[in-house]
Amino acid sequence: MGKSKQRSWLCLPLALLATPATAHSDGALAANVWFAWSFELDFLLPLALVCFIYLRGVRQRQQRGRPTSHREISLVFLGLFMLFLALQSPIDPLGERSFSMHQVQHLLLRALGPMLLFLPSPQTTFVSGLNTKTRRFLARVGRLAGLSALAHPVTVTLLFAGLAYVWQYPPYFELALRNDMVHYLMHVTMLGSGLLFWWCIFDTRPSATTRYGTRLAMLWFATTASIALGAYLTMKSSVLYPVYDELGRLWVDGEMDELLGGLIVWILGSMMSLVPFLVILRRWGYKKDRIGKKRTIPASAGGDAVGNEPRDAAENTRRLGWMLGLFSGGVFLTLISVMFLSLAVRG
8 A cells, every 4th residue: 555645734723732643654564663653744843833832831831920830741741742652653554454553543642642631731831832913813713603613512522422433434444544645534533533522621721611510421421432332343243344454464363353452442442531530520529619618708707517518518529529430440340341251252
């Protein structure tokens, strides 16, 4: 499969801080595949621009007396590194010969990388790194009716979960492996939907309008969709993507390769949602605690009962959050048990 000689320079809007995905590499793998690192300008230039904007924002906030935490800086660059691994490391060419490695690439591209990038809620730092004209331009663009609808929680969630199903549809998936530009489009849409989804999940700025309960619902829907897709890929009885046999499948036969890929989507993809689930619950509890403290200040002269009630409510919310987190962990352990039982039956 020849590599396209012409590549489109593609940069997603800075408002989403997206970096474009590279088209996949040549189908012929060299013997030293583990040294097949790519350094493509259509990825590295936007990545460098994002790093520049973020570091400029860090400096601007430092000058204003609001230093950025080391935790935020570390997580942001770790997320960007995950995107680099997905598109520039040997994972990319291996994904052309192994369905399971392709699922690892998609997991890094649409889930782990964007999640780590936005987990510390760095939106304020990124905005601080933009000059005034750029911020005003993006603000005007953001007020467009179409973009506001795109940022709606329902739209964001359907894009994030739906695109995973669209690109796993065998005719589309195989077309992407055979055509460079379609594969490029696959990576760009997956990356863009992942950035938009995790941006909305972790945004803590005052302008953020998505309620924490809505964010938990978004996570639940996306996780359920991932479990269903992974379970289908794991439990099916026939090979869905024979194109890998034509290209030269690596390591294992088609059934085992797709079974491993299904487990990656099912287990790793769904369990990874447990971390943001707990993070949102914790932030929700802190928000209720802060609201409770504000309400107790005017009524402090009224007695301890008034002051203790909101705090007790916030404490109960946090306890409920941990209980829900433990319950979710039990659900995932149950899914793992079901998976091993199904493998035993099939064996």
